[in-house]
Amino acid sequence: MEDVAAGVALELAGEFSIATTIYKGSGKKFFQQLAEQLDISTEVEDDKGKVKQLTLDQLKEEIALNLPTDALLLLPEAKRLTTGIRFWLEDLIEAGCRVCCFAVANPQRDIFIKMIEVELELPSDRAIRSAMQDEAAKLGLNLTAARLSQLQPLAGRNPMLARKVVRQEKLGINPTVEHRQYLVMMPILLTGLFAFAVIRYVGMGTGNKNWQIFGGVSLTLAMAAKQLGRVEGAKKRLGQ
Template sequence: MVLGEAGTGKGMFAKALFSEMLSEYNCAIATYKGSLKKFFQAIAFNLQIPTEDGNDKPLTVDALKDEILENSGEDTLLILPEAKRLTTSIRYWLEDMMSAGVTVVCLAVVNPKKEIFLEMLEIELDLPSNAHIRSIMEAEAERQGLNLTKSQLAELQPLAGRNPLLARKVIRNEKLGIKQTSQHTQYLNIMPIFFAVMVFFTVLRFVGMGTRNKPLYIFGGVAVAGLMAAKQLGSIKGAQKRLGQ
C-alpha cells in the first residue's frame, strides 16, 4: 500500500513502477472507473491473457476473473492506482489473487484499513523537494505564457507547499488574477522552540525559589502555567484529512 497526498505523483509512480518491473514480473496496471468488465479486460490485456472464448465471444466478468486467476502466480505483479475506488467484489477477488502468490501494489491517499488492506505493508511517498516544485511552477508559467521572475515564484511557492498539483494550480490562479491563500497542510513544527522556552521559565522559577526572590518565583511559575495552557488550547483542532481524502 503506497500512500501519498493527492497530486503528489502517485499516478506517475505507478506507471514508473510498471515500466521498471516489466523485466522481472508479468505486470499489469489498471484503474477501476466504474466498469468491471473494462477493468478486468485491461488486466488481462497486460498479462497477455485471452479475453474471448473459443467462439470469439467476449468473456464475462466472472470468466475473466477465473482466467486471470488461473494464469497468475508468484511471477505476477498487479498495480492498482486509486485503491479507494475498488469495489467489494474486486477486493474479494484480490484476496484470492494474493493467496495465489500474486504481488499486489495499491496506491491511495489513506489506507482504507479493511479486508485485504489490513494485510498490506504501508509505504509513504516522500514529498517532492522545494527545487522540484519550483521547476514545476516555472514550467507551468511558461506553458501559460506568464513571465514570472524568481522573486515572484518564491512568493507563490508557499501557497503550494510541496504538492505538484497545487503548484500548477497556483500558477493558473495567478494568470487569472485570483486572490490566493495557502491550500496545503504542511506546517513548520515549532514544538522544540516551545519546550525550550518552557524549560527557560522553569529554570527561572527555581532560581527565584533558591534566591528567595518572590517576584521572580511568581513570574516563572505564572509563565510556565501560561505556556502549558497555551499548549492545551493549541491542541484543539478539527479532523485532520489528507489532501484528496
C-alpha cells in the same frame, strides 16, 4: 500516486508483464483495462458466432485463469478499490501474483494488512518545482523563477497540490496553503513558558520578588497561549 506508479512501471518494464489502472467507479472498465494490458481477451463468441463483451464476473475469471506468471499489477489510489476487487486481488496474491498498491496512507484492512508496507520519501523541492513547470507548460502559462519560488511553499511536498496551485494561478485565484507539512511551534512555545513559570516558585521559596514576577508572567502567558491555541474558525466551505 499515479506518477510514482508510472515511474515504477517504466523501471520494471523489461522484467515483468505490467498492468496498471485506477478504479474510477466502473468495475467492468477497471478489469477490461487490466486484461487489455496483459493481452487477455475481453470478448467471447457465442453459439451463433456473435462476438460479445465478457461480463464483469467473466472478466475476473478470465484474468485469473490466464494471468502471466511474470505479471505485476500496479494499482495507484488503492484506497478507492471496492471490497469485491480487494477480495479478488487477495485470491491472486495467494496464487502467486505480484500486486503493488499505492496509497497516501495504509488503510489497514484485509489485503493491505498482509502486504509489506514501504514508506516512500517525500518528493524533493526540485521535483515539486518540476511538476509545477510541467503543469504550467501544459496550460500555456509562463511562470518566472521568482513566481515559482512564491508558489512552491503552498504545495508543500505534494505533486498533486503543486499542479492544483498552478491551475489556480492560471485562473487568477489566490492559492491557499492546503498541506500540513510544517512544524507546529505552539507545543515548543508552551513548554518554554511553563519551564520559566517554575522560576516563580523558586522566587517564592527564596523571597526574590523579581523571580516571582517573571515566573508569574510566564505562567499567565502560557495559559493564555494554550487557550488561544484552541480557537478554531468555521470549517464549512462554500456550498456546504
